[in-house]
Amino acid sequence: MIPHADDSISRDGKTLILAYDHGIEHGPVDFEPNPETADPERLFELASHEAVTALAVQKGIAEAYYPDYEDEVNLLLKLNGTSNLWMGEPNSAVNCSAEYAAELGADAIGFTVYGGSNHEVEMAEEFREAQEGAREHDMGVVMWSYPRGQGLRNDGSPDVISYGARLGLELGADVVKVKYPGSPEAMGHAVEMAGPAKVVMSGGTMRDDKEFLRNVANAIDAGATGLAVGRNVFQRDDPERILDALEAVVFQEVDPDEALAI
Template sequence: MVPMDHGITIGPVTGLANITQSTAAAADGGADAVIMHKGIVKECYARYPRDLGLIVHLSASTNLSVDPDHKIIITRPLEAMRLGADAVSVHVNVGSEKESEMLKDLGEVSRACEGLGLPLLAMMYPRGKNIHNQYDPDLIAHACRAGAEMGADIIKTNYTGEQDTFREVVKGCPVPIIIAGGMKTSSDKELLDKIKGAIDSGASGVAVGRNVFMHETPAIMVRRIRGVVHEGLTPEEAIKQYQ
């Protein structure tokens, strides 16, 4: 899936200034789904075929805030469903100053989704003043388990960087985990190696934003990611096959 919910947080950055074009590239590349906020859904999603899944993101904050780690709920599950959402997502920064408020919000959203039959993706990240390493396997495992305990159907989180430690994260979480693509990498192979490692250690998929929409050819990058995730290609094979 391709997250495109960055506009609220960091503004119209490269690759997202023309959100319609970015969505088209994700669809053309064969992305399973996109993640976006309600206003963008109204502007550009409706024109794409229904085989491009829609996940409406319910949380928001801006990096201009005194506390960017504090995510608040700006959209309700029923509102997202009326927009045609296949699922919704909520962001929780575990370990942040406002963790308790975000967990409360996640619980309320989980309850609403259960009543609507709407799948819930929880973005669970160890992040805050007391978190010195957001890739610490124990912290990631705790964050993932917390999301599952709260009723999420799928968890999005950081990759630990090592297959052995990520396998332990997966073992401790009773629902599927997908990894975040993270910051823009220096090469396609660097990202695909990370994805391959995650998939081989039990991840169910990936959510790659900046490494897709900031790419020179986003549709090709989506195809390469699909090659590794769905077709079992090595990074080298995916790069060679999809030019």
């Protein structure tokens, strides 16, 4: 078996990816709850928090800011992305090569695959090129595995999420990022289907502190290695406070209620 290449974006076997590709995926509206987060510099500061094991950004942000943070932040470079202005069947433009990611100093690459989309075939082929390029440069491979498209009636169902986790294993991801399927049992099944690939939970839209941390703790109890989170950190008034709590829940397995009291 090829050894996992994701150690550089994990700590003690756990992963907390701070996702910051929202500027392309959703647009400036995601920065409105906390306007200072429109400035990528603020996210690089947050990614310097001890809880964060990697920051996921697109090429343009890496080029402009990463040189100043390469000692403090592990770079997870997203190689594809699509804006919300696109209205077609789910697809994602490849905007960076694995070779260029390595040149920019990336520790890992990130790639979205929309299984079930009418574009699944070309996305899987594009993923192949990215995955093999990452292997050549010893970079980890994180798949945003989000089955969706007109053929899928419920893209949040446990079966679909387990299928997404399995796609990550089959296509050669080290880490598969899936939406939380709603229960620890369903998450456990997704983890089982991913085999040796590690599963991280996607953060999703803003939830209250307790509910969010409880989902994270449940996912970890079910075998997930951590999470990849954007809005549930940077849209809060005090992102450092939730990162402190995540440090306790993810790395020290502290109960969520206690973590909030720390």
